[in-house]
Amino acid sequence: MYEETTGGQMDVDSSDGDDDDDEQKAPPSQPTRFGWVQGVMIRCMLNIWGVILYLRLPWITAQAGIGLTWAIILVSSCITGITGMSTSAIATNGKVKSGGTYFLISRSLGPELGGSIGLIFAFANAVAVAMHTVGFAETVRDLMAEHGAVMVDQTNDIRIIGIVTVTCLLGISMAGMAWESKAQILFFLIIMVSFVNYIVGTVIPATPEKQAKGFFNYKADIFATNFVPNWRGPDGSFFGMFSIFFPSATGILSGANISGDLKVFLLFTDSSGACVVRDASGLLNDTLSRSTPIEDCVGSACKYGWDFTECINNKTCTHGISNYYQAMSMVSGFAPLITAGIFGATLSSALACLVSAPKVFQCLCKDKLYPFIGFFGKGYGKNHEPLRSYLLTYVIAACFILIAELNTIAPIISNFFLCSYCLINLSCFHASITNSPGWRPSFRFYSKWLSLLAAVGCAVIMFLLNWWAALIAFGIVFILLGYTLYKKPDVNWGSSVQASSYNIALNQCVGLNHVEDHVKNYRPQCLVLSGSPSTRPALVDLVDCFTKKLSLMICGNVVTSVSASAEAGSDHHITWLNQRKVKSFYRGVIASDLRSGAKILLQGAGLGRIKPNVLVMGFKNDWRTDSPQAAHQYVEILDAFDLQYGVCLLRMNEGLDVTLPHTHESLHLSDFLSFVRTEPEDQMTTVFQKKHSKKTIDVYWLCDDGGLTLLLPYLLTRRKRWARCKVRVFVGGVREKKDEQREEYECCASECFDHITSFGTLQLDQMTKFEDMISCFRLDSAPKGSNSEQPGKQEQPWMITDEDLERNKSLRQIGLNKVLQEYSREAALIVITMPVGRRGACPNSLYLAWLDIVSQDLRPPVLLVRGNQENVLTFYCQ
Numbered sequence: 001m002y003e004e005t006t007g008g009q010m011d012v013d014s015s016d017g018d019d020d021d022d023e024q025k026a027p028p029s030q031p032t033r034f035g036w037v038q039g040v041m042i043r044c045m046l047n048i049w050g051v052i053l054y055l056r057l058p059w060i061t062a063q064a065g066i067g068l069t070w071a072i073i074l075v076s077s078c079i080t081g082i083t084g085m086s087t088s089a090i091a092t093n094g095k096v097k098s099g100g101t102y103f104l105i106s107r108s109l110g111p112e113l114g115g116s117i118g119l120i121f122a123f124a125n126a127v128a129v130a131m132h133t134v135g136f137a138e139t140v141r142d143l144m145a146e147h148g149a150v151m152v153d154q155t156n157d158i159r160i161i162g163i164v165t166v167t168c169l170l171g172i173s174m175a176g177m178a179w180e181s182k183a184q185i186l187f188f189l190i191i192m193v194s195f196v197n198y199i200v201g202t203v204i205p206a207t208p209e210k211q212a213k214g215f216f217n218y219k220a221d222i223f224a225t226n227f228v229p230n231w232r233g234p235d236g237s238f239f240g241m242f243s244i245f246f247p248s249a250t251g252i253l254s255g256a257n258i259s260g261d262l263k264v265f266l267l268f269t270d271s272s273g274a275c276v277v278r279d280a281s282g283l284l285n286d287t288l289s290r291s292t293p294i295e296d297c298v299g300s301a302c303k304y305g306w307d308f309t310e311c312i313n314n315k316t317c318t319h320g321i322s323n324y325y326q327a328m329s330m331v332s333g334f335a336p337l338i339t340a341g342i343f344g345a346t347l348s349s350a351l352a353c354l355v356s357a358p359k360v361f362q363c364l365c366k367d368k369l370y371p372f373i374g375f376f377g378k379g380y381g382k383n384h385e386p387l388r389s390y391l392l393t394y395v396i397a398a399c400f401i402l403i404a405e406l407n408t409i410a411p412i413i414s415n416f417f418l419c420s421y422c423l424i425n426l427s428c429f430h431a432s433i434t435n436s437p438g439w440r441p442s443f444r445f446y447s448k449w450l451s452l453l454a455a456v457g458c459a460v461i462m463f464l465l466n467w468w469a470a471l472i473a474f475g476i477v478f479i480l481l482g483y484t485l486y487k488k489p490d491v492n493w494g495s496s497v498q499a500s501s502y503n504i505a506l507n508q509c510v511g512l513n514h515v516e517d518h519v520k521n522y523r524p525q526c527l528v529l530s531g532s533p534s535t536r537p538a539l540v541d542l543v544d545c546f547t548k549k550l551s552l553m554i555c556g557n558v559v560t561s562v563s564a565s566a567e568a569g570s571d572h573h574i575t576w577l578n579q580r581k582v583k584s585f586y587r588g589v590i591a592s593d594l595r596s597g598a599k600i601l602l603q604g605a606g607l608g609r610i611k612p613n614v615l616v617m618g619f620k621n622d623w624r625t626d627s628p629q630a631a632h633q634y635v636e637i638l639d640a641f642d643l644q645y646g647v648c649l650l651r652m653n654e655g656l657d658v659t660l661p662h663t664h665e666s667l668h669l670s671d672f673l674s675f676v677r678t679e680p681e682d683q684m685t686t687v688f689q690k691k692h693s694k695k696t697i698d699v700y701w702l703c704d705d706g707g708l709t710l711l712l713p714y715l716l717t718r719r720k721r722w723a724r725c726k727v728r729v730f731v732g733g734v735r736e737k738k739d740e741q742r743e744e745y746e747c748c749a750s751e752c753f754d755h756i757t758s759f760g761t762l763q764l765d766q767m768t769k770f771e772d773m774i775s776c777f778r779l780d781s782a783p784k785g786s787n788s789e790q791p792g793k794q795e796q797p798w799m800i801t802d803e804d805l806e807r808n809k810s811l812r813q814i815g816l817n818k819v820l821q822e823y824s825r826e827a828a829l830i831v832i833t834m835p836v837g838r839r840g841a842c843p844n845s846l847y848l849a850w851l852d853i854v855s856q857d858l859r860p861p862v863l864l865v866r867g868n869q870e871n872v873l874t875f876y877c878q
Contacts, residue, residue, distance in 0.1 A: 045191075046188060046345060046348045048248060050132065050345040051136070051349070052135075052247060053264075053345075054328055055406065057069075057265070060245055063229065063241050064231075064238060065229040065230065066269055066273040066274075068229050068238055071238075072241055075242070077249060078454075079454055079457060079458060082453070086429075086451045086454070087104060087424055089428050090104045091104060091443075092442040104427065105117050105118070108427035108428075110498065111489050113477070115367070115369040116481050117423045117477065118361075118364040119361075119370075121420045122360040123416060124416035124417055126393045126400075128247065128349070129350050129353045130162070130403075130409055131400075132345075132346045132347070132349040132353065133346070133350050134158060134403075135342070136165055137157075137404075138158055138406060139346070140161050159404045162401035162404070166397050169351050170390060170394045173354050187347075191345055193341075194332070195264070197333050199267075201331045202218065202271050210331075212286065213280050213330050214278075216301070218274045219275070221303065223270075223273060225300045230278060239464045242465065243415075243465045244407055244410045246413075247410050250413075250417045271331075272327060273321075275331060277301050279317040279320040279322055280301065280308050280319040286306055287307065298312050354394075358389030361377070362384075362386035365377020367489075369484060369489050375388060376392055411465060418458045419473045422454075422462070425451040425455035428446065429455060432448035433448060434499035434500045439499075509607050515609070519873070522872045524708070524872075525613050526547055527556055527616065527645075528540060528553065528554065529598060530557070530618075532557060533555045533577055533584070534658075537684055538656055539616065539656055541686045542650060543616050544688075545715075547583070549583065550715065552585075552610055554606070555573065556589070557588040558594055558601070568588030568589060568590050602615065613868075614647070615646070615647050615648070617638070618649070618650055619651035621651075623852070628845065631845060632797065634848075648866075689721070690721065691720070691721040692722055693724045694724060695826065695828035696726045696828065697716060697725050697727045697828055698831070700832045701730065702832070706871050707871060708866070709832075709833045710873065711872050712865060713829075713831050730819075767814065769814075770814050773849045774800055774846060774849045777845040779796070797844070800846050807841050807842075808837065814853045814854065816832075817855070817856065820862075825860075829861055829862075829863060830861070830862045831865055832855070833866060835850070835866075836866060
């Protein structure tokens with residue numbers, strides 16, 4: 001159903017106006033509704049049977065011939081007919097609001113293409129105002145010329161008449177369109193009468209005056225002569241004529257009565273081609289003289305006693321369908337009726353375009369896809385009339401009216417409408433192939449493959465018409481597309497692009513199941529136990545540095561509080577990550593405790609081969625002051641090697657938790673992975689977002705873990721902010737074998753080795769500090785001769801005995817901290833190979849104590865890394 005409000009197309013906002021009480025008492029009147037005849041068919045017919053049909057179809061027939069004109073009409077009708085079916089499918093898949101073609105494309109293909117084509121479509125309608133107005137002005141000028149009235153000259157007369165006309169139309173459209181619907185019926189009746197008048201005129205015997213102008217009623221030889229093309233002028237080509245004719249077919253966008261339109265166009269083409277010769281002088285004296293041999297006479301009119309040889313040879317003929325644009329008026333039985341039809345068609349079409357262009361533009365402005373255009377979207381009055389857009393449309397139309405040449409304006413419109421139709425058909429095809437359950441059009445008489453064919457055909461024809469104009473049109477589309485992709489407007493219209501993205505991602509993930517792992521394709525895919533990402537931005541930023549645009553990153557959040565369980569899946573986290581421009585997924589789980597939740601994430605995160613292989617956590621600074629059970633659970637999370645994970649721990653001198661800025665011991669177990677709400681716009685800068693120049697990344701490679709300790713620093717240097725940092729690799733070992741070990745490790749690491757030292761010697765002060773650190777976890781050894789462990793050790797596995805210290809001498813390389821203090825004081829980042837305690841033989845408190853004393857009191861961030869012995873460097877496959 002076609003809907004129209006009293007003053008325009010926009011819905012009335014009940015919040016506007018001062019008479020709220022009156023509105024409550026008397027509900028607003030419903031908008032006027034029209035059936036398909038008055039609301040759709042008549043409006044389409046008025047647009048189709050317009051200026052091109054009356055003023056250019058006979059001329060196109062003279063240029064292209066009857067045969068190729070049929071082809072032009074059929075191709076145009078096929079394009080618009082298929083587009084009409086595609087439009088019907090899209091329109092019946094959901095509610096269509098104001099905005100017309102822009103609304104259809106934007107809600108189907110998304111804001112990227114929808115916004116760009118919305119601007120182009122609105123511009124095309126503005127230019128169409130100029131085309132119809134110029135057609136009206138051209139007719140008025142010819143009428144004036146017949147009566148000897150000229151204002152300036154032929155071209156400037158069209159400009160003057162056109163500007164005056166479009167100004168009057170602007171006043172009418174801004175004043176209100178309440179009478180417009182009824183006037184459409186009157187215009188339709190006038191056009192139908194003019195058609196009958198034309199057909200009757202073709203069978204009325206031609207008078208000498210009409211014969212002098214080239215009209216001889218239906219003649220077979222005239223039909224045969226005019227059946228083949230006779231190209232003339234710069235537009236003399238098939239696609240030149242197509243570009244001029246195509247705007248007359250754009251009214252078929254609604255898919256109304258296509259067969260009827262074909263019959264009318266073909267009938268007018270055949271009748272004009274069979275009744276009127278191409279060239280005639282219009283002079284009654286140019287009859288064929290008896291003294292002139294028939295073989296010396298040029299043209300089809302010679303057989304009927306007329307000799308137009310002179311004007312044909314001199315190319316000065318002023319009549320005939322090749323020269324006289326008012327041929328239909330000349331052929332008709334009563335010329336004023338044709339003139340009335342032209343006036344009705346041109347003025348109604350110009351007025352319709354003048355109203356529709358601002359409405360489309362206002363809808364685009366309301367979506368806020370582009371800057372600086374909101375000024376034109378402001379509505380006035382209860383119906384929110386876009387008066388500013390009316391003025392903009394008026395200015396654009398006036399500029400093109402100044403061209404004053406219908407044959408120049410029509411191809412411009414063709415280019416833009418073909419671009420619109422191309423995207424409409426592409427929208428229908430794209431929505432169909434995504435197989436989205438949301439694509440359920442009630443209009444079934446469409447084919448996705450025909451839509452694709454029409455889309456490709458429109459694009460090809462655009463380049464065949466005018467390649468540089470097509471490049472400009474598509475260039476505008478791609479520029480606006482790029483802008484929208486860059487800005488990512490906050491809209492969600494459920495477009496087919498979103499559905500297609502899902503299909504592509506799903507198929508690619510399934511396809512990876514057929515690809516075997518190889519060291520050359522290894523990527524560190526990180527599961528970051530960040531809790532709420534906004535509470536630990538430094539941890540998120542570090543991982544983003546070596547995964548962004550490279551590999552997978554998942555921020556995990558374990559919620560143990562029942563009251564906060566709803567926040568585990570909150571969209572707030574995704575919003576924060578997007579605003580920070582971090583390429584990461586978010587996964588929240590609900591568990592009874594931290595360890596259980598972490599195990600769920602370790603085993604369930606990811607999809608197929610797109611799953612994490614590196615666990616990243618923050619260092620637990622408060623392991624001594626928190627409960628022993630909490631520290632015990634924390635270390636058990638680190639033991640992820642059985643699940644083929646590498647492990648990374650980040651420690652920063654100032655702590656990680658931004659919610660507790662006044663203490664360095666900020667990562668309490670109770671909130672380590674719990675949700676803490678932070679507003680999305682709260683974005684603090686961390687050290688990993690700053691540019692580091694002329695600093696070093698110091699890597700302490702204590703053992704070969706497969707190469708992960710070396711790979712991560714290398715990936716950091718690929719980022720601009722880390723690119724100028726020099727990587728220094730320190731290798732632990734024996735001084736006497738330094739050269740041998742250097743040569744061995746140089747095979748794996750291509751960076752320079754600035755220092756090689758041994759960390760086997762303990763310093764007294766470090767040993768004293770270490771013993772003080774673990775003193776609260778010491779447990780007296782069992783009495784000599786006892787074969788059973790103390791009950792306290794079984795109940796408290798985190799306690800440390802003398803046997804534990806003896807069995808884990810390899811962990812007592814606590815002198816490394818002094819080396820770090822000496823050599824890496826000014827480094828941008830310190831990366832250390834993290835040792836792994838023997839399972840069941842190393843108490844968790846002893847293991848945490850070693851990690852703590854090695855990395856404490858260091859100004860640079862410290863990243864402890866341990867691979868799972870999986871080879872990640874290409875050196876290993878050589």
